[in-house]
Amino acid sequence: MKKQHLIFVTVLAFVILFYREYIALNLGILGIFLSILTYSQTDKKLRDRPFLLLFVTSLFSSFAFAWFGDAVSFVAVFSSVFLLRFRGTYPELKPLLYLEILLINLFTFVGSVFKIDQWYEGSKEKKIVKKLLTFVLIPGLFTVVFFFIYAHGSEHFANLFNNVDFQPLTFIVIAIIGLYFAFIFWNFKVHQFIFRQNQCLEDDFSGEINLTKPTFGFLDVDSERMSGLITFSALNILLSIFLVTYNYEQFFEVSKSASSLSAETHERVNAVIVSIAMAILVILFYFKNRFNFDRQAKTLKVSVQIWMILNALLLVSASLKNSEYIINFGLTYKRLGVYAFLAMALIGLIFTFIKIQKRKTNAFLFNKMFWAAYGLILVCSYINWGEIITQNNIERKDFDLNFHRNCINYNEKVLLDYAGKTDNLAMKKQISQRIESYQKESFLSKILYYESINIDKTDLK
Numbered sequence: 001m002k003k004q005h006l007i008f009v010t011v012l013a014f015v016i017l018f019y020r021e022y023i024a025l026n027l028g029i030l031g032i033f034l035s036i037l038t039y040s041q042t043d044k045k046l047r048d049r050p051f052l053l054l055f056v057t058s059l060f061s062s063f064a065f066a067w068f069g070d071a072v073s074f075v076a077v078f079s080s081v082f083l084l085r086f087r088g089t090y091p092e093l094k095p096l097l098y099l100e101i102l103l104i105n106l107f108t109f110v111g112s113v114f115k116i117d118q119w120y121e122g123s124k125e126k127k128i129v130k131k132l133l134t135f136v137l138i139p140g141l142f143t144v145v146f147f148f149i150y151a152h153g154s155e156h157f158a159n160l161f162n163n164v165d166f167q168p169l170t171f172i173v174i175a176i177i178g179l180y181f182a183f184i185f186w187n188f189k190v191h192q193f194i195f196r197q198n199q200c201l202e203d204d205f206s207g208e209i210n211l212t213k214p215t216f217g218f219l220d221v222d223s224e225r226m227s228g229l230i231t232f233s234a235l236n237i238l239l240s241i242f243l244v245t246y247n248y249e250q251f252f253e254v255s256k257s258a259s260s261l262s263a264e265t266h267e268r269v270n271a272v273i274v275s276i277a278m279a280i281l282v283i284l285f286y287f288k289n290r291f292n293f294d295r296q297a298k299t300l301k302v303s304v305q306i307w308m309i310l311n312a313l314l315l316v317s318a319s320l321k322n323s324e325y326i327i328n329f330g331l332t333y334k335r336l337g338v339y340a341f342l343a344m345a346l347i348g349l350i351f352t353f354i355k356i357q358k359r360k361t362n363a364f365l366f367n368k369m370f371w372a373a374y375g376l377i378l379v380c381s382y383i384n385w386g387e388i389i390t391q392n393n394i395e396r397k398d399f400d401l402n403f404h405r406n407c408i409n410y411n412e413k414v415l416l417d418y419a420g421k422t423d424n425l426a427m428k429k430q431i432s433q434r435i436e437s438y439q440k441e442s443f444l445s446k447i448l449y450y451e452s453i454n455i456d457k458t459d460l461k
Contacts, residue, residue: 001041004120006186007179010034014178019171022445023074028066029444031077034185035059035084042088051091054084057378064381068410069447076381079374085185094201094363095370097194105188109180112189119187140172203364225300228286232303235282239275239310246314250321265325269338272318276345279311280352284362287355301356308349315346330393333408336385340376347372384449386410394418401427410449432456 001009013033017026035058042051058080065073086098093101105112112118147169246268283304322338351368354360390404390411404411405427412431419428438450 003186006037006041007119007182009037010182010185011175011178014181015171015174017444018178019174020167021442024069024441024444025066025446025448026444027069027074027077028062028064031062031065031081032059034081035062038081038085038088046088046091048091051084051087054080054087058084061378061381067448068381068384069449070381070409072377073381076377079377082185083374086188090190093190093194093198094367095374096201096366097198100197101188101190101194102184104191105184108189109184112187113179113183119183141176143169143172201363201367203360203367205359205361229300229303231282231286232300232307235279236303236307236310239307239314243310243314243317247317250317250324265321265338268321269318269342272314273341273345275314276311276349279307280348280365283308283352283356284365287362304356305353308353312346312349315342315349318342330396330398331389333385333389336389340380344369344372344376384410387414390414405431412450413453416453416455 013030017030035055038058039047039055058077061073061076061080065077067073082102083095083098086093086101250268286300287304319339319342322335322342326335348365348369351365351372355362355365386409389408391414393399393404394414405415412435415431416428419425419431432455435450435453435455438447441447
């Protein structure tokens with residue numbers, strides 16, 4: 001299919017799926033549609049293992065959004081589909097540059113869409129597109145804008161369109177949004193400077209490394225090496241002392257209240273995350289080039305590795321503190337989020353360790369962390385955390401029913417069982433009514449999670 005055909009087909013699918021519908025099952029269907037269409041339009045030579053893996057994750061992410069329809073699954077399906085498209089077009093580019101390409105094209109859409117010669121193939125059909133832009137799209141856009149202005153200024157003017165079953169203005173708005181999305185998806189532009197940046201993001205060093213050239217003009221090589229050794233030796237001593245005091249406060253001083261334990265947990269986790277981030281930055285500062293290959297820097301490397309091990313122990317301590325918090329006061333989204341941040345910090349340490357051992361560039365770390373972050377988003381989108389939180393807390397003596405009913409999502413199955421066991425008829429009726437309201441939505445606006453719950457109609461009376 002030609003590029004313009006792909007754009008128009010996507011716009012048509014977008015309008016059919018989203019016209020007068022909520023974002024729910026329809027976005028999952030669109031994600032599956034675009035994934036399959038991208039797969040079919042990608043050259044067979046470019047369908048390598050990473051592409052096929054992204055194709056699978058795009059399908060699973062689309063299904064995850066159709067099932068839950070939450071913010072995390074939205075990010076997962078959006079990033080999966082665009083990564084699949086970028087990977088199938090420019091597989092040689094590093095993933096960090098995909099973000100830059102997307103951002104550039106999001107802001108250059110208005111200028112690019114009117115350059116018809118660059119995206120529309122076929123001279124005869126170009127005249128049709130120009131007429132479409134001249135007589136339909138541009139006048140339609142201004143009509144929509146001024147309609148909202150006039151509708152806001154006159155209630156009677158707005159009421160003239162309330163009883164019309166077909167909403168042309170809504171249709172036009174949806175079509176414009178669809179065109180914006182489809183055009184960026186199928187006709188994104190990669191500027192020449194992106195390819196130049198790609199050369200700077202290689203995982204391995206290229207060319208010969210000058211071991212006699214210092215990083216700074218005011219220090220010779222030996223002084224620079226000694227400076228690094230003294231720095232990391234001092235940091236190891238400092239971190240060792242901090243670990244002792246940190247764990248003493250954590251395991252030997254008893255917190256008196258929930259608020260104090262909460263404050264301690266947040267402060268210490270924040271300190272750990274900042275410490276890990278700074279540790280990685282300091283390592284990247286010293287091992288960005290020459291010291292990776294300096295045979296006389298073995299002692300320096302050992303000091304760095306000791307520091308990373310100490311930081312890993314710090315992560316374990318912070319994780320235990322968060323676990324203590326959960327044991328005492330239950331599970332929440334934020335407390336699960338703490339585990340996620342600590343896991344990312346640990347992954348960062350592991351890749352930093354590999355960078356030094358395998359003599360990789362600093363870009364290696366950022367490339368790997370991009371995929372680690374993407375993997376974390378996928379995991380978060382596939383799992384029903386709300387159900388896990390409620391199931392974990394429901395046996396606690398301090399179980400807060402109102403909190404889990406109003407602040408935790410997709411736990412209705414667990415709450416229905418709980419209401420049945422405790423003979424809480426009012427709660428059972430309320431939850432059943434909420435489930436029924438979701439089940440009554442039109443097909444494209446449905447969230448499949450609620451379709452999987454069978455409710456007793458007698459509970460609704």
